[in-house]
Amino acid sequence: xxxxxxxxxxxxxxxxxxxxxxxxxxxxxxxxxxxxxxxxxxxxxxxxxxxxxxxxxxxxxxxxxxxxxxxxxxxxxxxxxxxxxxxxxxxxxxxxxxxxxxxxxxxxxxxxxxxxxx
Amino acid sequence: xxxxxxxxxxxxxxxxxxxxxxxxxxxxxxxxxxxxxxxxxxxxxxxxxxxxxxxxxxxxxxxxxxxxxxxxxxxxxxxxxxxxxxxxxxxxxxxxxxxxxxxxxxxxxx
Numbered sequence: 001x002x003x004x005x006x007x008x009x010x011x012x013x014x015x016x017x018x019x020x021x022x023x024x025x026x027x028x029x030x031x032x033x034x035x036x037x038x039x040x041x042x043x044x045x046x047x048x049x050x051x052x053x054x055x056x057x058x059x060x061x062x063x064x065x066x067x068x069x070x071x072x073x074x075x076x077x078x079x080x081x082x083x084x085x086x087x088x089x090x091x092x093x094x095x096x097x098x099x100x101x102x103x104x105x106x107x108x109x110x111x112x113x114x115x116x117x118x
Numbered sequence: 119x120x121x122x123x124x125x126x127x128x129x130x131x132x133x134x135x136x137x138x139x140x141x142x143x144x145x146x147x148x149x150x151x152x153x154x155x156x157x158x159x160x161x162x163x164x165x166x167x168x169x170x171x172x173x174x175x176x177x178x179x180x181x182x183x184x185x186x187x188x189x190x191x192x193x194x195x196x197x198x199x200x201x202x203x204x205x206x207x208x209x210x211x212x213x214x215x216x217x218x219x220x221x222x223x224x225x226x227x228x
Contacts, residue, residue, distance in 0.1 A: 106167070111161050
């Protein structure tokens with residue numbers, strides 16, 4: 001079945017270590033996104049990519065990095081520069097349309113990765 | 119970009135209709151209204167979307183007022199599995215500008 005897969009589901013790391021979260025989709029979607037969610041809060045956009053080999057910063061990109069070498073993959077690295085990395089991380093994909101055009105279409109989300117920094 | 123306002127929480131008895139309101143008074147003429155829900159510790163799930171007309175699918179109905187300044191998501195027969203946070207979102211045409219607020223926490227009870 002088509003979908004979007006995140007791994008690992010739970011991750012514990014020591015402070016100061018870099019961590020990479022995996023996100024893979026087989027929906028043939030051009031656009032992929034990373035969101036962060038803190039307890040009781042909405043989703044905040046970290047990075048997004050509208051096409052392979054291109055990505056843009058979202059609202060809270062500091063302390064994070066991404067790559068988009070393949071259409072189906074969009075890994076997120078939480079670096080030691082991220083001051084408060086403990087959070088729930090969500091990856092999503094969509095058929096992105098040009099800005100100002102018709103609606104974007106639905107976002108398909110993964111099940112999330114919960115990162116705890118000790 | 120249009121913002122939305124939703125009640126923080128709502129309760130609904132199982133088997134009853136759950137009516138979740140959303141205000142989006144600054145919505146533009148070509149912006150769609152989307153609804154997602156997030157069950158605890160899972161990724162959000164798409165429910166329904168609309169522009170002007172009312173919409174219905176197997177999950178829910180969406181009622182949009184004639185002036186498009188507000189909408190209501192209706193779960194016709196709520197079950198315990200519908201307990202979740204429901205997000206009302208105005209789509210500005212590019213997903214990178216979507217804003218997920220804190221949504222409405224719906225608690226379905228016996």
